[in-house]
Structures are given as structure tokens and as C-alpha cells.
Amino acid sequence: MGKITIAIDGYSSTGKSTIAKQLAKLLGYVYVDTGAMYRAVTLYAMQKGYIGDEVEKVDELIADLSNINLQFEYNEDLGFSEMYLNGVNVEKEIRALPVSKLVSKVATLEEVRKKLVAMQQEMGKEKGLVMDGRDIGTVVFPDAEFKVFMTASPEKRAFRRYKELLDKGEKVSYDEVLKNVRYRDYIDSNRKFSPLKRAESAIEFDNSDMGLKEQLERIYNFALRKIEETKG
Template sequence: MGKIIIAIDGYSSTGKSTIAKQLAKALNYIYVDTGAMYRAVTLFAMRHGFIGGEKDDLEKLVQSLPQVDLKFVYNKSLGFSEMYLNGENVENEIRALPVSRQVSKIATLEQVRIKLVQMQQKMGEDKGIVMDGRDIGTVVFPEAEFKIFMTASPETRAFRRYKELLDRGEKVSYEEVLKNVQTRDYVDSHREFSPLRKAPDAIEFDNSDMGLKEQLERIHNFALRKIEG
């Protein structure tokens, strides 16, 4: 049975990473969370004072991109790979709200996207991969055999994200998270370079009223049909 590329795109906090991770495990495929890559570059920019201060210096960030080394390292106890930035495990730090507030700004930079897309395409050369993000089915792998575009109402996504952040011990309000979700939706959909959009051949998957188990079962069945041809 041949292997395929599975591209999962969609809005923030639709559970793309969770589904992609579980689907890859069920199929014995490699999972790549491209959002983690953009978050890691964002964290790098924040740590070096390129963003988040009184004035952003995005040009300096672009000049510093050769200093950014990103790797996914598999954690056997967790059952998935974690993001490493220049040799440091930053998996937890990149999921926090301060990074979420800044990541869309970094994702609009053409030079950043070019660098990360090249890395992502290299990862998928041998297929047998599940990759999620914003432009996987449209830019990274337009030839992917199976594409999904995940969506849900902003309120549903904000509530899910709010609960996730509370579980991590962060002090946030639902209103703050909802505003962040809505802002990211707008920026991601309206950026000039590689905007978030549904590929013409992607299956739209609205999970507003769907539990995780049902989502996985349905998407897994879709994937098996594509794999079996």
C-alpha cells in the first residue's frame, strides 16, 4: 500500500494539531506541526527584542533568520515530537498567549514563509506524512493526495483555547482569547503572501458540534479511502 501526503489546513484553534497528531499515529505516518515552526520563529523574535517592544524591527529579524535552527524531536513518553529552537525544547513556551498574540505578524513575512516552506517540503519528500498549518494544501503541498480544511465558529474555537490555557495555569479571560482568535483569523486570511484559504480540492470539515473521537473516526475513514485508492 503506497503512502500519501495528508494536508490539514484551517483556522486557529480548530484542533488541527490534535487531529493531525492522532491521525498520523493511527496511520503510522510522520506528523509535522507547521504552526509550531512559526511560533518558534516568533519566540526567537521576541527573545531578541525584534517584536513585542515599543517598535518592531522585522527587517532585523529577517537578517537573523540564518541563526534560527528548528527541529522536531520525538518524545517517546508523550508519543509525539516536540519543537526545539536552537537546541532548546520550547514546546510549552510557544503555546502561551504572548506568542499567540504575535505569531500572525511573523507569519505574514515572505522571507519567513519561504524559509519554513522549504523545510516543510523537504520533510515530505518521502510522503507518509500528516502536516497541518495554514497553507499546506495550497502552497507547501498543492499536490497532496488528501486535503482537509478545518473550521468552527470563532466562539467555539475561543472557548476551546480558553479552557486549554486555563488547564496550563495561565490567567486569561475568555474575551481576551476570543479577540485573539478573531484577529488571527483576519490577519491570516488577508495577508498578501500565502493567505489562509481553502484549496479547491480540500474537504471542508466543520467540527463546531463534534467531539474528538467522532472527528478522528470520520477523517481516518476519509484518509483510508484515499490511501487505498
């Protein structure tokens, strides 16, 4: 069976990573979570004091980008790859709300996006890849054979994220999470460089009222059709 590149974009908390991860497993493809890459850079910036609720030392962060090493390492027990920042596993830290609050600010920086896009394109040279993020189908892999743009209402996405954080032991309120979801939507969609938008050839996939099983079945069948089309 021929291999293709699959780009999954969409708004925050639409379950892109979960679907992409499971789809890659079904197809025997490599999975890359680009959101984890931006979150790791954000965590680094926070640790160095370059960014915070009232701190934005953008020039210092940009000057320090060469010292940021990102690597995915597969965890056999978990069944997926975890993010390592300069040799340290930061998978838990990058998923916490403090990073979520600031990641969109870091992701607006052209220099950061250029660095990470170059890394992502290098990862996808051999195809057989499922990558999710905000600009995969428009910037990273504009020629991807299969593109999906995932969306859902802000309220549904906030509830999912709120429940996920509670399950991890985080102390958050639903209103706080909803505010963050709406803020990230605005920043992601209105940034000057590489804004979040649906690629013309992408399938718009609203999962507001869908369970995970139904989502995966539908997208998996779409993917199989695209793979068949490329063979012909």
C-alpha cells in the first residue's frame, strides 16, 4: 500500500492529537504532534523568564532559539512518543494550563514558526506521516494528499479540556478554560504569520456532537480512500 502525508489542522481542544495519534497507529504511520513542539518552546521561554503573564522578552527568546533541542521519543508502555526538551521529558509540564495560556503568544513569532516548520518538513520527507497542528495543510505540507480541518463549538471544546485537566489533577475552573479557548482561537486565527485557517482542499470536520470512536472511523475511511486514489 502506498504511503501518503496526512495533515490534521484545527482549533485548540478539538481532539486533533488524539485522532492523529490513533489514525497513525491504525495505518502504521509516524505521528508528529506539532502542538507539543510549540508548547515545549513556550515552556523553555517560561523557564528562562522570557515570557509570562506580564513578561515578553521576545528578542531574548529569538536570540536563544539555537539552544532549544526538541526530540520525540517513543514510549512503548504508553504507545506514543513523548516530547523531550534538551534531553528532559516535559510531556506533563507542556500539557498544563500555565503553558496553554502562553503558547499562542509564542506561536505568533515568525522566527519560532520558521524554526519548527523546517524541523517538521524534515520529519515528513519520507511520507507515511500523520501530523497535526495549526498550519500543517497550509504551510508545512501544502501538497499533503489528505487534509482535515477539525472544529467544534468553543463550549464543547472547553468542557473537554476542563474534564481532561481535572482528570490530571489540575485545579481549574470551567470559565477559566473557556476564556483560554476563546483567547487562543482569536490569537491563532489573527496572527500575522501563518494564521490558523482551513486549507482549500481540507475536509472540514465538526466533531461537536461526535464520540471518539465515530470520529476515528470516519477519518480512517477518508484516509483509506485517499490512499487508494494515490495508487491509481
